[in-house]
Amino acid sequence: MTTSQEELLPGTRRALLHRIAVAQAEGRAPSLVAAVVRDGHTVWHGSRTSVDGHGPDENVQYRIGSITKTFTAVLVLRLRDEGLLDLGDPLEKHLPGTGAGEATVAELLAHTGGLAAESPGPWWERTPGSLRPELSDVLGEQPLLHPVGRRFHYSNPGYTLLGALVEKLRGAPWEDVLRREVLEPLGLDHTSARPWAPHAGGWAVHPWADVMLPEPVEDLGRMAPAGQLWSTTADLARFAVFLAKGDDRVLSEETVREMRTPAAPAEAADVADGAAYGFGLQIQQRHGRLLAGHSGSLPGFVAGLTFSVADDVAAVVLANCTSGPAAFTIAADLVRIVADAEPRIPEPWRPMPEVDPAVLELVGQWYWGTHAFALRLTADGLASLGPLSGSGRRSRFRANGDGTWTGLEGYYAGELLKVVRRPDGSVDHLNLGSFVFTRQPYDEGASVPGGVGSDGWRGIG
Template identity: 70%
Template sequence: MTSPFEALLPSTERALLHRVAVAQSEGRTPSFVGAVAREGAMVWSGARSCVDGHAPDADTQYRIGSLTKVFTAVLVMRLRDEGILDLNDPLEKHLPGTDVGETTIAQLLAHTAGLAAESPGPWWERTPGTVRPKLADVLGDEPMLHPVGRHFHYSNPGYTLLGSLIEALRGVSWEEALRGEILEPLGMTRTSMQPVAQHAGGWAVHPWADVMLPEPSEDLGLMAPAGQLWSTAEDLCRFARFLAQGDDRVLGAASVEEMRTPASAPGAGDWEGGYGLGVQLLRKDGRTLIGHTGSLPGFVACLWVSVEDGVAAVALANATSGPLMASVAADLVRIVAEAEPRFPEPWRPMPEGEVDQELLDLAGPWYWGTYAFGLRLGPDRGATLEPLSGVGRRATFRALPEGGWIGLNGYYLGETLRPVRRPDGSVSHLDLGSFVFTREPYEQSDAVPGGVDEAGWRGL
């Protein structure tokens, strides 16, 4: 059977190319490449250029700036999954002597370590890394601006520290770890530390005149883990698939989902955005996007993934300032998701071997006090508990080997839901983090804390 996701409709492709054309024109950028992946495969790419008859393609390298941070975060999460570190470990435990060692690895990943946004001294993005040969040069005399763990404050030096942490624990360079642990397994052969032909040149476009100036391309040295990489639209579509689904050769689906989970509150007035563990989060057009933006002199970039829609978009341009790349990439996702919405998986009953009569007896309505909830059984013996009125706390649960379930999201994240049985084996009630759910509202039994009036329900 032919997959419905192999190609986009001509009308959708035209809308995508139109968005790229508008971004290149109104953003006044020498060239612009856009690409869309659906269900893990690139299904469209398009480009516009200021050179008549010539445009880059999905295999043209652009510098991706802070998108590099996601790769660094993946390397850290691999160390965690291997048991080499704990995210709650202070940095000092593994990388002593930095003078910011009380900050935890998780705080560095989520930009809540309190560190300054930039490195002191000359503009680090336009000067060689040899200007900052040691971590002390990157951090400066006063690296801390905020109390540890209190605020989200984006920090490039924070990811420099994470890069040095990776090198200390792996015993190889950050570049070597990146290549062997991420790029090669994912087939990202066109992602590199330095530009490799075919690549775009970086330009500054005058804000008040239609003239340009070439931008330098520096090796960032110790700060490479914060923004060094060059990549292509096609390679980033491969990375988008990984961010949506995980890949056991690199990082399992559960750990990638953990990276996508909000880890720090957004700043004041920025309630549409957030940050996970090395991953930016954006709520736009009614959907959640995960990925990262990036910029270095001469280049701007963005990668967004809508896991729910199965759609990802890449936007790359070679201008220091220009199109709002986060908006352009979000628009590319929206165009595809709205014009060609994802087909739901066909409904199928449970496999015969998964039918468990004891679990089946638990399905249906339950009451917390007078609030009505429904317990619905799902795949792999999982469950969903949701308010029947549509208002209230909803959560999905994963089955535990010893029985019962553990909450996967919302208010009940990490809480245990379990049936409590009477001596005769019948179910008395459900216990959810000490909340009691009975089959009838305020059922006459000893299960309801505080008891139930013996006279029962009455009128006025």
């Protein structure tokens, strides 16, 4: 990944610097460091510090807290892609005896497993992991607070269970599996479970006075898969590119798209913000832009990573204070600044390299009852079906090679679109999940369930 400050316009760079300068000053952060990624590589890095005016560079480690969960989710989805588990498997199938075994792997990934938000006992973020050597110490006597699968309830112990699942199926410690399967292939050489020099120290800033107190740095032990990692803006910039585009050495583009697909309902408090949760990724609508990523915090540190696939822009923000700067919000603002000031230039339109005449005859106008739809083919080989005007059900479809198409999104996700032909080979209608689409409203020449009135269309009189 290369860095070129010149790839952004001077006005954009100044706006980015202004945003993090305001964040560091108003948030009273000892230091704050940020990076912006566009077109797959870092195009801007900035930092502010209260120490000597020389801000940290992109290789200084900060603790990233719950962004660790995204890394753990990647490991779990690798197990699924290799066929070692199914996301619908109850945890008990692979990791028996936890007391939370009825929750499925998918529910744990999406925080719908019904588990408590925190571990019982002493404040786990500020006490040694040696106090919780076993899973039972992390979960307590009553791990479940809510019915399994019924609601979103963010759970740190849930990701401890997922880390234990990785260890069970890989036969190696979570940290070793992470390094071998994710960090090394993606070149994340400055991401680790324990801090390496150079790294920032964590601080608590007094809420009513401009004074600071050092925060303890604890090894989280069993809780590590929920929040242990240290990283840098350079490494997290690379990780953001992976989460947007995939890397077949780790996860395919299709699987990372699955990670950022909402898998849990939003809490009532989050609905106004358009917030949801996928598999290890937070998803939000901000200023009309769909963002995915994750926030993180541990005593002494806050972190935020977010990206917009549509704009091909990502941002990372790290600071070394317990509270103050809203790292995820700042990162979202950095994405907005770049995407608004320098909108993505689309790829040139190109025609399809070839087209099957039998497919080409399907394009154009269709009717679902009296609702007008249009079916289009695009150069990526997909078909799209949507209303000619206004809102309504719409989806893209992928050809299956046998004359059928599978819906990729929305109401028709996973549904089968079939072309029904007459004995002479001409198209009679389209069948989409049993709904019939015809060339004319209730086409009398097509097979429409319920039949078509023999007298045809008529007015009053």
